Amino acid sequence: DTAVSQTPKYLVTQMGNDKSIKCEQNLGHDTMYWYKQDSKKFLKIMFSYNNKELIINETVPNRFSPKSPDKAHLNLHINSLELGDSAVYFCASSHRVEIGELFFGEGSRLTVL
């Protein structure tokens, strides 16, 4: 029973297209995150939601828009995809918003051609 699940696992698309990645967690956590891992494996936070409220919004282009329909779901929509958006996007969740263990999904590898 997967704790944090992301779909799709792989995305290959052309520049200029719009794509979405979906994330669901069944851990009962209140806080969810999107992290980006680049080709050098560097992990950087993009967004964080607590009880459907956006609490962290790092310096991310406006083309990226997260949406949290409920506490268990956090989706990421990307408009007008660029070559530099190619990366692995990880969804994560944690029980507490203050501190604690992050549970990561298996990642969604986005390739922009």
Add this chain to the structure above:
Amino acid sequence: QQQVKQSPQSLIVQKGGISIINCAYENTAFDYFPWYQQFPGKGPALLIAIRPDVSEKKEGRFTISFNKSAKQFSLHIMDSQPGDSATYFCAASRGYGNKLVFGAGTILRVKS
């Protein structure tokens, strides 16, 4: 500006040896220091974590050593095994928002 600096970038250790990965941080407000382990094709998974009020924490073969005055912490893997081969990330965070700042990662290979 990298808030958490990790070294080495890669490490090769013989089976049974000790793997040591080091991290240094700048922000003295950080109050939570976890280590994550990532296997190829998988997401990072928490390995062990420490708060700055203790200098060492051990869980099985994994130990974190923490030096608050030097703003450094390290991961020691005793009796390293081929199954430990993975990328290891140190991280730090502070307070509300749980915004983890990750180090650049260390690729560990344990030779059998």
